[in-house]
Amino acid sequence: MNISDVRSYFPILNQEVNGNPLVYLDSAATSQKPIQVIEAVDKYYREYNSNVHRGVHTLGTKATDGYEGARDKVRKFINAKSTQEIIFTRGTTTALNTVAASYGRANLQEGDEIVITYMEHHSNIIPWQQLAKATGATLKYxxxxEDGTILLEDVRKTVNANTKLVSVTMVSNVLGVMNPIKEITQIAHSNGAVMVVDGAQAAPHMKIDVQDLDIDFLGFSGHKMCGPTGIGVLYGKKQLLENMEPIEFGGEMIDFVDLYDSTWKELPWKFEGGTPIIAGAIGLGAAIDFLTEVGLDNIQAHEHRLAVYALEKMSTVEGMTIYGPKDAAKRAGLVTFNLADVHPHDVATVLDAEGIAVRAGHHCAQPLMKWLKASATARASFYLYNTEEEIDKLVSGLLKTKEYFSDVF
Structure with a gap:
């Protein structure tokens, strides 16, 4: 599939917003969905809607095949050893919370240390805050x-024999920084710590090989990678997951129930309580098929070209502050910025009047905003369906924003 033909698969892009063609630059928040994913979910509900694992009738068997088939697609997508290492969750947030609540509470104690970074999304901060409070462990950053990147020398100085868990985002949702996960993992393991990775902003845009990286846990979300909302993945090494207790009880995760005790199913089902997210998993499987056909290498190269172009064009706007690395080779396909003295919400409002959708606010990263000395920022994030022409429209919209507020004040 040619990257130039990709837009034709996204029906939502063929519309006007406020009298202008839609320019969707908010894929870091959620991506748009190709027709292949929409049709896969629609087909499930129209043709074989049924619960999984329970019935022996035709619809139940077909639904189970679709659900478990999606699990194997995820396994191949991240190169996990076994489908037993693939847990379906509601999203990245649930995946990270599961690690904190199950692995963390059973293995950490007072005097232990948890290491994260200032650039983390709230979903990769609060679970560790709560774990530290519950166990007496210490949270370190x-x-x-200055450009938001991490030095491996600082990792070596921070991670030590007391460190039991390191959790780092693979790609920052604000700075666009691509972190050296493989090297950080090696440092964590050399000190006896497990490595947790927030892959929400990485999985849609680049290849992830969990075996090559040697990470212990990975969480990511379907809705940021052309899949439905409400579905995500927790990857964990089998030996770790086998020794972890589930945190939700009932339904699909049960093996046998007695009056005063119960037993759980084997991996991966012991972590999937209740009726699973069947349609979501099938939609995620279709999204993986789509992204694989386009090619993750092609997607990453396309987004890199857009990032280079955006940094060049946006830097010409007077009063523009761009956060994160100035070198596009060090960042993913997003640009977070502030425009002179105009509040980011006002920037986003004026751009919306031009049909341009960007994000404004703290991006669920308030500690990073404090580090940046900014109360809020605006963010334009790119994906496989965006074009250089859309970046030109963004720059034109930013110039109109400046002109509008210069007239107001």
């Missing part, structure tokens, strides 16, 4: 360089 890796320092950042």
């Amino acid at each position: 890796l320092p950042l360089q």
